[in-house]
Amino acid sequence: MTYGPGSLGQAGEAGVLREVFAALGDPVSPDVLVGPGDDTALLRVRRGAVLATTDTMVRGRDWLDEWSSATDVGIKVVTQNLADLASMGGVGTGLLVSLVADPGLPLAWARELTAAIGGAAGRSGVPVLGGDLSSAPSGVVMVSVTALGELGDGVTRPVLRAGARAGDLLAVSGQLGRSGTGWLLLRQGVLSARSDPEAVALEHHRRPVTDLQRGPEAARAGATAMLDVSDGLVRDADRLARASLVRLELDDDALRSMATALVPAADLADAVTQVLSGGEEHELLATFPPGCVPDGWTVIGRTADADAVDADARQGPGVWLDGDKLDPAQGGWDHFGG
Amino acid sequence: MTYGPGSLGQAGEAGVLREVFAALGDPVSPDVLVGPGDDTALLRVRRGAVLATTDTMVRGRDWLDEWSSATDVGIKVVTQNLADLASMGGVGTGLLVSLVADPGLPLAWARELTAAIGGAAGRSGVPVLGGDLSSAPSGVVMVSVTALGELGDGVTRPVLRAGARAGDLLAVSGQLGRSGTGWLLLRQGVLSARSDPEAVALEHHRRPVTDLQRGPEAARAGATAMLDVSDGLVRDADRLARASLVRLELDDDALRSMATALVPAADLADAVTQVLSGGEEHELLATFPPGCVPDGWTVIGRTADADAVDADARQGPGVWLDGDKLDPAQGGWDHFGG
Numbered sequence: 001m002t003y004g005p006g007s008l009g010q011a012g013e014a015g016v017l018r019e020v021f022a023a024l025g026d027p028v029s030p031d032v033l034v035g036p037g038d039d040t041a042l043l044r045v046r047r048g049a050v051l052a053t054t055d056t057m058v059r060g061r062d063w064l065d066e067w068s069s070a071t072d073v074g075i076k077v078v079t080q081n082l083a084d085l086a087s088m089g090g091v092g093t094g095l096l097v098s099l100v101a102d103p104g105l106p107l108a109w110a111r112e113l114t115a116a117i118g119g120a121a122g123r124s125g126v127p128v129l130g131g132d133l134s135s136a137p138s139g140v141v142m143v144s145v146t147a148l149g150e151l152g153d154g155v156t157r158p159v160l161r162a163g164a165r166a167g168d169l170l171a172v173s174g175q176l177g178r179s180g181t182g183w184l185l186l187r188q189g190v191l192s193a194r195s196d197p198e199a200v201a202l203e204h205h206r207r208p209v210t211d212l213q214r215g216p217e218a219a220r221a222g223a224t225a226m227l228d229v230s231d232g233l234v235r236d237a238d239r240l241a242r243a244s245l246v247r248l249e250l251d252d253d254a255l256r257s258m259a260t261a262l263v264p265a266a267d268l269a270d271a272v273t274q275v276l277s278g279g280e281e282h283e284l285l286a287t288f289p290p291g292c293v294p295d296g297w298t299v300i301g302r303t304a305d306a307d308a309v310d311a312d313a314r315q316g317p318g319v320w321l322d323g324d325k326l327d328p329a330q331g332g333w334d335h336f337g338g
Numbered sequence: 339m340t341y342g343p344g345s346l347g348q349a350g351e352a353g354v355l356r357e358v359f360a361a362l363g364d365p366v367s368p369d370v371l372v373g374p375g376d377d378t379a380l381l382r383v384r385r386g387a388v389l390a391t392t393d394t395m396v397r398g399r400d401w402l403d404e405w406s407s408a409t410d411v412g413i414k415v416v417t418q419n420l421a422d423l424a425s426m427g428g429v430g431t432g433l434l435v436s437l438v439a440d441p442g443l444p445l446a447w448a449r450e451l452t453a454a455i456g457g458a459a460g461r462s463g464v465p466v467l468g469g470d471l472s473s474a475p476s477g478v479v480m481v482s483v484t485a486l487g488e489l490g491d492g493v494t495r496p497v498l499r500a501g502a503r504a505g506d507l508l509a510v511s512g513q514l515g516r517s518g519t520g521w522l523l524l525r526q527g528v529l530s531a532r533s534d535p536e537a538v539a540l541e542h543h544r545r546p547v548t549d550l551q552r553g554p555e556a557a558r559a560g561a562t563a564m565l566d567v568s569d570g571l572v573r574d575a576d577r578l579a580r581a582s583l584v585r586l587e588l589d590d591d592a593l594r595s596m597a598t599a600l601v602p603a604a605d606l607a608d609a610v611t612q613v614l615s616g617g618e619e620h621e622l623l624a625t626f627p628p629g630c631v632p633d634g635w636t637v638i639g640r641t642a643d644a645d646a647v648d649a650d651a652r653q654g655p656g657v658w659l660d661g662d663k664l665d666p667a668q669g670g671w672d673h674f675g676g
Contacts, residue, residue, distance in 0.1 A: 033387055034496055037449050037581075039565050040391035043385040049371055052376035054434045054484055055470045084377040097393045099484055132588055134394045137477065144436055144470075146484040147651040149378070158380050160371055202649070227377050243375075 009103030024118040028126030041129035051149040059141040074116025075207035081147035086215025092126035152216025164225040164244035164287035170301035173214040173284040178204035180278015197265035226286035232277040238328040347441030362456040379467035386457025389487040397479040398541030412454025413545035419485035421566040421620040424553025427493040430449035430464035502563040502582035503624035508639035511622040516542035518616015564624035570615040578664040
């Protein structure tokens with residue numbers, strides 16, 4: 001089989017490794033004892049344990065080429081992974097990058113992707129340790145990142161989803177609903193912003209950037225539970241509530257004021273929906289004892305005792321708003337749309 | 339969109355996580371400080387550094403459903419990753435598993451896959467730390483594993499590709515050509531073995547199993563360079579030769595006797611070709627100082643000084659057989675068929 005000029009297939013594996021993976025840059029950290037080019041990487045671990053997570057983006061499911069550039073995809077896949085580390089109170093120490101692609105994919109697209117991944121990782125001080133390259137059937141492009149990390153300075157244990165206690169405050173590290181609103185705009189054919197809120201929404205959907213320091217900061221401040229908002233506030237808060245066996249009561253006013261900031265990128269009703277259910281926000285959601293919420297976090301609710309521990313019970317752990325228990329299946333992103 | 343009964347799409351994300359990822363089993367290692375179900379895993383690291391590698395299998399490229407069961411795929415993807423760790427002198431300490439699949443994929447297939455991954459990992463004493471689930475366009479099924487590890491007992495430093503010295507012996511941990519011969523048989527429509535050599539070849543192609551202890555054993559014995567044979571002997575030996583700036587001279591008699599063991603699964607000429615170029619063998623290839631080759635390894639060549647360090651020169655580093663320099667592009671597997 002032959003492939004067109006400038007495609008991965010024409011360059012061959014060695015050419016792709018040389019031209020595309022080189023764009024990831026050489027790891028500069030002294031903790032990378034063995035970097036790309038051997039069978040595995042070897043990374044120094046300073047604190048006795050390593051955090052590990054993985055996230056994948058698939059063309060046609062997680063992005064559309066009409067809406068997102070290779071740079072957008074590269075930045076987003078790095079943020080997705082590093083936000084997972086941050087939500088444990090961790091910081092990144094290394095990435096592995098896998099590209100699985102149709103050999104007809106333009107080399108230029110792949111090079112832009114890996115340059116963006118290398119750039120985003122580098123800005124966060126995280127070296128790329130290595131990767132893998134596989135060919136895929138026609139049309140398929142998939143990028144998968146594994147992030148390794150350690151607990152941040154002064155963080156003595158990971159912050160889990162379980163751990164919230166009755167009386168804690170629920171807070172978020174930044175504005176919610178941006179990515180969801182950006183996605184709504186793209187679905188409406190708005191590819192270029194006509195207002196500042198549209199610009200913010202489109203940018204955060206295409207290439208979300210989270211302040212990763214917020215994770216270790218929350219851990220040091222005494223966060224009792226934490227995760228990052230990847231599948232929507234209600235769905236992710238419900239996970240935290242069920243893991244902690246508590247009831248989370250959202251504050252209508254706080255959420256409404258977040259929604260207001262999104263107007264006119266969306267009308268208020270849609271903006272509220274996106275604050276509640278927009279996925280891929282990658283801001284951190286955490287519970288704190290009263291008086292412990294760090295500056296810059298927004299309190300959006302509180303924790304109460306679940307009346308029963310049966311996760312399916314009407315009165316059991318879950319997320320509540322204005323006296324109603326919210327159904328996570330009605331507000332969030334399900335990868336298999338069940 | 340609706341999906342058929344028994345598909346991933348019908349089960350929905352929570353159902354898939356419950357029914358498919360549960361088959362991976364709970365990690366039983368005391369070193370798993372945080373296991374599946376949180377934003378990241380947390381794994382204890384006892385020796386100050388972690389090995390990390392990743393490998394992906396894609397339906398239609400790395401396997402065909404007509405030839406390989408879900409169990410085959412699960413075993414193979416685990417071996418691929420753990421052999422990479424072994425080839426550094428390491429042992430596995432944890433796996434992350436990503437499944438990226440068409441929502442129309444039968445749950446039963448996915449469950450068989452993850453059960454096989456959990457089983458293969460468990461037999462090697464390696465816990466599954468977590469994973470990721472993503473949907474993909476119609477027809478796509480891809481499984482990606484990241485393996486973490488540490489240097490084995492008594493191994494003080496990783497064995498790299500660079501490090502072979504003139505005068506070393508080149509040895510392999512097991513029989514080569516089995517997987518390649520199995521692939522030839524499948525291409526010829528032979529799905530069931532008619533002789534013991536065919537059974538060995540088909541089995542090793544579908545579900546290769548490598549003695550992972552051979553890696554740390556080689557490291558302790560003083561191996562100067564090592565990798566696993568994933569893309570074919572000539573291609574992988576060439577990588578070792580170039581990284582070490584040496585010339586590897588293969589021993590015709592040793593290779594011919596390996597080929598003979600494959601007859602009648604292949605005729606002798608095809609068997610020689612598969613010994614030289616068959617990929618996915620996952621046996622370990624290493625150089626040792628004379629007198630240091632461990633029992634059970636087969637010496638298949640020796641190392642000589644490269645006459646020049648220019649990698650492109652006729653007399654530079656590379657692989658030689660019977661006075662001829664072998665072209666790695668002519669003997670091995672290129673993921674992008676360039």
